[in-house]
Amino acid sequence: MKLNQEKCKAELEENNLIPRKYYGQVFTTDEKIIDEFIEVVKSIYKPNTKIVEVGGGLGYITEKLAENFDDIDVLEIDDELFKILNTKFDQNSSINLIKEDILEYKTPKKDYLLIGNIPFHISGRLYRKFMSEVDHKPYGIVFITDKNYAKTLMGQPPRCYRVSLQAQSYGDIEIVADVPPTSVYPEPKVMSCIMKITHNPTKLPKNFWDTVNYHFENFPTKEVESPKAVGLKGWIELAEKG
Structure with missing residues (x-):
């Protein structure tokens, strides 16, 4: 049976499962979307590095990853979905199944590419962790995510938020393709997209984030009336002034 919403629904019902809103x-x-997603991953993949998949789910993306790559950490927090993944991929030497929250995941020692169809409700924390907080950052990110949130990451003045600055100082962001609601189960109310971020860090002054945080939390200030209207270059210039 060709992969579609009905097949996904049937597989969940066979295992007495319904999508959990708590985990998003x-x-x-949509096989075409998954194939396009894999092509984007391949376009920035570096040989002999690791792929980290956020949320293996029912393994639809995982299966395609295993056909193309040989060192994959697949994280899944849900007990029942983890059992399904284990049944499907336990004998696959390319896949390392990890039952863990991605927000608790310890980054690998080797270089890695972060990918997945991510839960919308953890987007902010996920980007903050891997683009800003961890010392060993991924060399690239490929996500299926909320298109509006992807646009927020790309935001320019007057709609340049702190998370926009985190993303833009991390690297180059591109919305590669739309993912319509009919390509996802359950159907979201918003358009999704395949988003690619290539690590190309901007050199920031040591006091950059102190400067940004101060003005976002205390605006309007003498120097900044609207923090969202400043932009990455403007914040760098302001931080360099001390």
Whole structure:
């Protein structure tokens, strides 16, 4: 049976499962979208590095990853979905299944690419962790995510938020393709997209984030009336002034 929303729904029903809103579970069910996603991953993949998949789910993306790469950490927090993944991929030497919250995941020692169909509700914390907080950052990110949130990451003045600055100082952001609601189960109310971020860090002054945080939390200030209207270059210039 060709992969689609009905097949996904049937597989969940066979296992007495329904998507859990608590975990923000959504499943990409369009083979063309998954194939395009894999091509984007391949376009920035570096040989002999690791791929880290956020949320293996029912393994639709995982299966395609295993056909193309040989060192994959697949994280899944849900007990029942983890059992399904284990049944499907336990004998696959390319895949290392990890039952863990991605927000608790300890980054690998080797270089890695972070990918996945991510739960919308952890987007902010996920980007903050891997683009700003961890010392060993991924050399690239490929996500299926909320298109509006992707646009926020790319935001320019007067709509340049702190998370926009985190993303833009981390690297180059591109919305590669739209993912319509009909390509996902359950259907979200918003358009999703395949988003690619290539690590190309901007050199920031040591006091950059102290400067940004101060003005965002205390605006309007003498120097900044609207923090969202400053932009990355403007914040660098302001931080360099001390």
